[in-house]
Amino acid sequence: MNIQKSFSDAASEERGSLYLVATPIGNLEDMTFRAIRTLKEVQLIAAEDTRQTRKLLTHFDIGTRIVSYHEHNKRASGPELIRLLLEGQSIALVSDAGLPAISDPGADLVKDAIENNIAVIPVPGANAALSALIISGLPTERFLFAGFPPREKKSITKWLLEMQGQRGTLLFYESPHRIIKTLAVLQECLGDRQIACVRELTKRHEEAVRGNVTECMEWFAEHPPLGEFCIVVEGADGIGASDQPHNEIWWSELDLAAHVAHYEEQHDRKEAIKRVALDRGLPKRDVYNEVNR
Numbered sequence: 001m002n003i004q005k006s007f008s009d010a011a012s013e014e015r016g017s018l019y020l021v022a023t024p025i026g027n028l029e030d031m032t033f034r035a036i037r038t039l040k041e042v043q044l045i046a047a048e049d050t051r052q053t054r055k056l057l058t059h060f061d062i063g064t065r066i067v068s069y070h071e072h073n074k075r076a077s078g079p080e081l082i083r084l085l086l087e088g089q090s091i092a093l094v095s096d097a098g099l100p101a102i103s104d105p106g107a108d109l110v111k112d113a114i115e116n117n118i119a120v121i122p123v124p125g126a127n128a129a130l131s132a133l134i135i136s137g138l139p140t141e142r143f144l145f146a147g148f149p150p151r152e153k154k155s156i157t158k159w160l161l162e163m164q165g166q167r168g169t170l171l172f173y174e175s176p177h178r179i180i181k182t183l184a185v186l187q188e189c190l191g192d193r194q195i196a197c198v199r200e201l202t203k204r205h206e207e208a209v210r211g212n213v214t215e216c217m218e219w220f221a222e223h224p225p226l227g228e229f230c231i232v233v234e235g236a237d238g239i240g241a242s243d244q245p246h247n248e249i250w251w252s253e254l255d256l257a258a259h260v261a262h263y264e265e266q267h268d269r270k271e272a273i274k275r276v277a278l279d280r281g282l283p284k285r286d287v288y289n290e291v292n293r
Helices: 033-041 050-059 076-084 107-116 128-136 153-161 179-190 213-222 256-264 268-278 283-291
Strands: 015-019 044-048 066-068 091-094 119-123 144-145 169-176 194-199 207-212 229-233
Touching: 015 033, 015 107, 033 091, 044 050, 044 076, 044 268, 050 066, 066 076, 076 091, 076 107, 091 107, 107 119, 128 169, 128 194, 128 229, 144 194, 144 229, 153 179, 153 268, 179 194, 179 213, 179 229, 194 213, 207 213, 256 268, 256 283
Parallel strands: 015 091, 015 119, 044 066, 044 091, 144 169
Antiparallel strands: 169 229, 194 207, 194 229
């Protein structure tokens, strides 16, 4: 068991502290007074992108030394940062935007720090996912943040189907060049749910496109998507079974042949068999053998 006291008592004289400092997600005024003070007082800043962070430090006249810590060098730089913390240096961890350790390698550094009994202290601030959620108009009392979707069609289909019964609102990030394809798979897997596609939060061109999936796809067909997106999706609590094309409820009364026939209305037989196997958790070969006897 690892119990960490409040930050005023946590760090021993021999160890430094690891500060997780939120940075702006667009508007520089997102920066808090505490974040600025912390970045000035620590001995070192570990940044996901040093070029991006230097711009921020220059703006706020912060002269603290900065080093690189990101997905591709974390195995080498992580142990070195832990060594410095154990020697008594305090370090601030920042990401390109928003809270560090959310969908970035900072989570690994936090884990290592805790294992070494180093105090980990949050310095809260802006967060894109929660900001998108509160302006989406969708329920906020329960939600699931799922990060970035997989890129391959097969992988994202599996990823979405695993969340089809999630009762709370779903949150995930997507890039502008992939959002249209992602929405198409979303509609196919979860149905025509209510969503909000929120982009450029706190920036000049901040925008929220709200409606069902079909309406949002139609909007982007006429207005090419620009900027990084957070997609907020209605949870299973808010929709009926008839709106969930892959939900077990709709196919539970069908035999395998009828289930395959349903998908063959829109796909070839091979794809239909694959989807039935995915729905039912069966090997594709078993479904194939059963419907081709």
